[in-house]
Each structure stands twice: as C-alpha cells, then as structure tokens.
Amino acid sequence: MNTLALKDETLLKLSQEDYPVEPGQPCTVDMFRPEDALGVARCFYTVYGDSYSIDTVYSPASLIEANATGNLYSVVARTPKGDVVGYCALFRSLACKFLYEQGQLVVLPSYRNEAIATQVVKYGLEVVAPRLPVHEVFGKAVCNHTISQKIGDECGFRETALEIDYIPEEAYKKEKSATGPVSALLMFRCCQDRPHDIYLPETYEDVLHFIYTGLPITRTFKKPDTGVAFHTKSRVQCHVFGFQKVARLNVEAIGSDFEETIATIEGQAGKTGSTIIQVYLPLGNPAVGDAVALLRAKGYFLGGALPRWFDQDGLLLQKIDSPPHFNSIRLYSERAGKLLEFVRTDWEKAERR
Ligand SMILES: CC(C)(COP(=O)(O)OP(=O)(O)OC[C@H]1O[C@@H](n2cnc3c(N)ncnc32)[C@H](O)[C@@H]1OP(=O)(O)O)[C@@H](O)C(=O)NCCC(=O)NCCS
Missing domain, CATH: 3.40.630 (Aminopeptidase)
Structure with missing residues (x-):
C-alpha cells in the first residue's frame, strides 16, 4: 500500500478509537523506534486532525521506512507506557546535502509548557545532527504564535527570511489557533561555516x-x-x-x-x-x-x-x-x-x- 492509502487507513482507525493519553506521565526524549509510529500519528491527529500537510506522519509504515532509510531522523518524547507526547524530525534539504531542516514540531496539548518541545529540538541538534554531515540547520517557525521562534532563538537559530501566508488556516482548524493563513519565519543555525x-x-x-x-x-x-x-x-x-x-x-x-x-x-x-x-x-x-x-x-x-x-x-x-x-x-x-x-x-x- 502507498503512503496515501496507509494514511487513510490510520486516520480511519484514529477517528474510531477512543484513546486518551493519560496526562502527567514522565517522558524521555529519544530517537524514534518503530513501535512509536502509531503514537506519532496519534499525536498529529490530536493536534491537527487530518489536516497536517505531511502524509508520512499519519502513515506508520512510511514513517518507519523513512527512518530506516535515513530520509528522516525522528525524535520523540515517550512516556513509560509508550505514548508519544512530543515529536520533531530532521531531514535533508533538497538542494544541498549539508543543509538539514528541523521541523514537524508538535506536543500534545496536555503536555505543553513543560519544555518538551525545547528538549526534542535540543536533542535533534545535540545528538542527531552531529551524527550527520550537517553544516547548517534551519527551521520554519510558524507565526500564529511565538513559542517555536522563542525555542529557535534559545537554540542559536537566527531569523533570515519570511515565507508569507504559506500555511492555510485550515491546518489549524482543530486547535483554532489561526485566523487566516499563517506565515513562517525561517531561522538558520550554523554548525560548520563555508565562507x-x-x-x-x-x-x-x-x-x-x-x-x-x-x-x-x-x-x-x-x-x-x-x-x-x-x-x-x-x-x-x-x-x-x-x-x-x-x-x-x-x-x-x-x-x-x-x-x-x-x-x-x-x-x-x-x-x-x-x-x-x-x-x-x-x-x-x-x-x-x-x-x-x-x-x-x-x-x-x-x-x-x-x-x-x-x-x-x-x-x-x-x-x-x-x-x-x-x-x-x-x-x-x-x-x-x-x-x-x-x-x-x-x-x-x-x-x-
Ligand atoms: C509549539 C509547541 C510545539 C510548543 O510545545 P511546548 O512543549 O509547550 O513548548 P515548551 O514548553 O518547550 O516552551 C518553550 C517556551 O515557550 C513558552 N511557552 C510555551 N507555551 C506558551 C504559551 N502558550 N504562551 C507563551 N509562552 C509559552 C515556554 O514558557 C517556554 O519558555 P521558557 O523557555 O522561557 O520557559 C506546542 O505548542 C504545539 O504543539 N503547538 C501546535 C503545533 C505547532 O504550532 N508547532 C510548531 C510548528 S513551528
């Protein structure tokens, strides 16, 4: 089955299940494991419904494959029960093999404001990036709130560009966190310079x-x-x-x-x-x-x-x-x-x- 079909199958399953992640569990930040894949889909479904623009996060088999082949380096915050409460990923940019994007940052609403996003981003930079040929990392921090911009600032990213209105309001309908299309602030962090x-x-x-x-x-x-x-x-x-x-x-x-x-x-x-x-x-x-x-x-x-x-x-x-x-x-x-x-x-x- 292809990613789209797998996505549809998972979304159907998630829409039918009643699986509340128990709040207040401790969590550990770690590299993604295959058994996290459904928890990742659940995390995105809880925050975005079916409107997140990247199909892989809703398709466990595709997410496992992307991580196995090195197309994606996913980081999770996992509870002892195996629930995924936070997530981000690093992936190579299209036009330069030394430039990586860090993105897909998400935390379950019941686990927010506990520095989980900050920790998964730092793990990506401090543990994952040094294993890869990364010279520069960038992120696109959404502009309907300033939380990820703040995290970027604290992690040494600097603002260099604005992509205006490029995420449709529809992506935020579940959390009702945007009125109108959302812009993104591109922030870059240099690991190894090339003058x-x-x-x-x-x-x-x-x-x-x-x-x-x-x-x-x-x-x-x-x-x-x-x-x-x-x-x-x-x-x-x-x-x-x-x-x-x-x-x-x-x-x-x-x-x-x-x-x-x-x-x-x-x-x-x-x-x-x-x-x-x-x-x-x-x-x-x-x-x-x-x-x-x-x-x-x-x-x-x-x-x-x-x-x-x-x-x-x-x-x-x-x-x-x-x-x-x-x-x-x-x-x-x-x-x-x-x-x-x-x-x-x-x-x-x-x-x-
Ligand atoms: C953005 C998001 C990932 C943040 O997750 P989080 O785990 O709550 O973030 P953190 O706890 O690490 O907070 C980082 C900083 O922002 C501050 N912060 C968190 N929530 C805040 C809020 N609602 N209002 C103001 N400041 C807030 C924290 O106090 C912290 O600051 P500090 O370092 O001075 O303590 C989460 O809100 C989310 O999933 N939002 C929906 C998806 C999204 O917008 N993703 C970002 C895409 S770029």
Missing part, C-alpha cells in the same frame, strides 16, 4: 547587510554584474505543494532565457491552482541582480536570505495572489520585526508598481 562570495542585488543591499550582520558566518560581499548571465540556459526545479497552493522554484542557473522560463513555470503553476510562487535564487551567481530586477518587475517581493540553500546561499522572493495578512504575523524578536518591516515595505513597492 564564500555572494552578490548583493542593489535593491536589497541594506536588508542583506542587516540579515548577515546577525549571522555567525563569513561571506564576502560583491556587487552583481549587470547584463552578464547569460552564457547558459536557466535551470529551475519546480515543486508544487498542493495543500498550501505553493509553487517553489529553486533556480540553479540563471540564463538568457530566465524571463521565459519563469513565465512558463508561472503558467504551469497557475494551472495546478498555486496562489503563491516562491523563487529561490543563488546569491553566489553574479547574474542574481538582473534576476531580482526581472522578478520585481513581475510583482515579486522580498522573502529574505537562505544560508547554504544551494550549498552557496540563496535569496527568497515571493508573489502572492491576494494581499498578505501582515497584521496577523506574531514575532518573538526585534530582529524578526525589522525583517518583517523590510518585507512589507518591499511588498508595498511591488503593489505600487
């Missing part, structure tokens, strides 16, 4: 200086060339996330056909119902200035910087079909507040254009 040159597009020089000033990494800033590009063909990987209605474009090469390439992918993304397009540009490419100018002319606005996204750093630009819900973004730090100001101002400029 390299990056080209700062003129329009974003100030904000990029601001972002990089707060990061414990070494980069040499250069001015992009204009009108170069372009001895090569563009190479763009597009991933569509149906539930979020997001098309994510990883631009691996910026070529003379960049404008047509983006237009073609935008057309295809529109047909799949995507309402948000996120473009990740390589900051180590001297043509990045021209690519930014072109995207801004098409209504894209700033997201922020992404250390080691392509092994070299990336720059996020985004375009959204409807006005962003800036006022419902909740942020923990002053630095994140400043980043939001840059993003919002750039969106306003895009609107005026």
Whole structure:
C-alpha cells in the first residue's frame, strides 16, 4: 500500500478509537523506534486532525521506512507506557546535502509548557545532527504564535527570511489557533561555516547587510554584474505543494532565457491552482541582480536570505495572489520585526508598481 492509502487507513482507525493519553506521565526524549509510529500519528491527529500537510506522519509504515532509510531522523518524547507526547524530525534539504531542516514540531496539548518541545529540538541538534554531515540547520517557525521562534532563538537559530501566508488556516482548524493563513519565519543555525562570495542585488543591499550582520558566518560581499548571465540556459526545479497552493522554484542557473522560463513555470503553476510562487535564487551567481530586477518587475517581493540553500546561499522572493495578512504575523524578536518591516515595505513597492 502507498503512503496515501496507509494514511487513510490510520486516520480511519484514529477517528474510531477512543484513546486518551493519560496526562502527567514522565517522558524521555529519544530517537524514534518503530513501535512509536502509531503514537506519532496519534499525536498529529490530536493536534491537527487530518489536516497536517505531511502524509508520512499519519502513515506508520512510511514513517518507519523513512527512518530506516535515513530520509528522516525522528525524535520523540515517550512516556513509560509508550505514548508519544512530543515529536520533531530532521531531514535533508533538497538542494544541498549539508543543509538539514528541523521541523514537524508538535506536543500534545496536555503536555505543553513543560519544555518538551525545547528538549526534542535540543536533542535533534545535540545528538542527531552531529551524527550527520550537517553544516547548517534551519527551521520554519510558524507565526500564529511565538513559542517555536522563542525555542529557535534559545537554540542559536537566527531569523533570515519570511515565507508569507504559506500555511492555510485550515491546518489549524482543530486547535483554532489561526485566523487566516499563517506565515513562517525561517531561522538558520550554523554548525560548520563555508565562507564564500555572494552578490548583493542593489535593491536589497541594506536588508542583506542587516540579515548577515546577525549571522555567525563569513561571506564576502560583491556587487552583481549587470547584463552578464547569460552564457547558459536557466535551470529551475519546480515543486508544487498542493495543500498550501505553493509553487517553489529553486533556480540553479540563471540564463538568457530566465524571463521565459519563469513565465512558463508561472503558467504551469497557475494551472495546478498555486496562489503563491516562491523563487529561490543563488546569491553566489553574479547574474542574481538582473534576476531580482526581472522578478520585481513581475510583482515579486522580498522573502529574505537562505544560508547554504544551494550549498552557496540563496535569496527568497515571493508573489502572492491576494494581499498578505501582515497584521496577523506574531514575532518573538526585534530582529524578526525589522525583517518583517523590510518585507512589507518591499511588498508595498511591488503593489505600487
Ligand atoms: C509549539 C509547541 C510545539 C510548543 O510545545 P511546548 O512543549 O509547550 O513548548 P515548551 O514548553 O518547550 O516552551 C518553550 C517556551 O515557550 C513558552 N511557552 C510555551 N507555551 C506558551 C504559551 N502558550 N504562551 C507563551 N509562552 C509559552 C515556554 O514558557 C517556554 O519558555 P521558557 O523557555 O522561557 O520557559 C506546542 O505548542 C504545539 O504543539 N503547538 C501546535 C503545533 C505547532 O504550532 N508547532 C510548531 C510548528 S513551528
């Protein structure tokens, strides 16, 4: 059976069972074991109902396989009875084998505010990450509350970008914790630096200086060339996330056909119902200035910087079909507040254009 079928089967089982996890049990933070898989599904079902966007968490066999093959490194908080009361996972990023995402953080409501989330995140960083070829870890902290941003801050992650409105309100219907779509704050933590040159597009020089000033990494800033590009063909990987209605474009090469390439992918993304397009540009490419100018002319606005996204750093630009819900973004730090100001101002400029 495939993951989707297994997910449906588990969701049916969970909807029919009456299994309250007894509150107040002690718990231990540990690597995932196969016998935790149903407890993980139960944990997500309790918090999100059937609306969590990643099918694997609802599919015990797929979760076990992903952990066995090294596609996922899951961490659980487990009670002596074997209940899973907290969970997070580390997994390799698509475009760089040294960049890992730490995500899927969840704690059962009856076990919250007891530092369980903090402990599973720390376990991921201190126990799991050192076993892997991890140079940089990032997380996407949701902005309908500030708890995971606070945990990230305490664990040494720094805010570098905002993905605006990319999680539908529907994901939070069970806990009723969002009014409108939810944005995510990207936070990065360096484990091993790789100093390299990056080209700062003129329009974003100030904000990029601001972002990089707060990061414990070494980069040499250069001015992009204009009108170069372009001895090569563009190479763009597009991933569509149906539930979020997001098309994510990883631009691996910026070529003379960049404008047509983006237009073609935008057309295809529109047909799949995507309402948000996120473009990740390589900051180590001297043509990045021209690519930014072109995207801004098409209504894209700033997201922020992404250390080691392509092994070299990336720059996020985004375009959204409807006005962003800036006022419902909740942020923990002053630095994140400043980043939001840059993003919002750039969106306003895009609107005026
Ligand atoms: C976010 C979540 C995982 C936090 O789990 P948790 O185990 O309660 O978090 P912790 O107890 O480790 O709390 C971390 C910090 O946030 C604070 N905190 C926790 N809940 C809080 C609340 N409701 N209001 C204000 N602060 C809160 C804690 O006091 C702690 O601060 P401290 O280190 O100064 O003591 C949990 O609320 C959850 O599962 N939410 C729904 C899913 C979700 O949003 N996941 C995050 C995706 S990025």
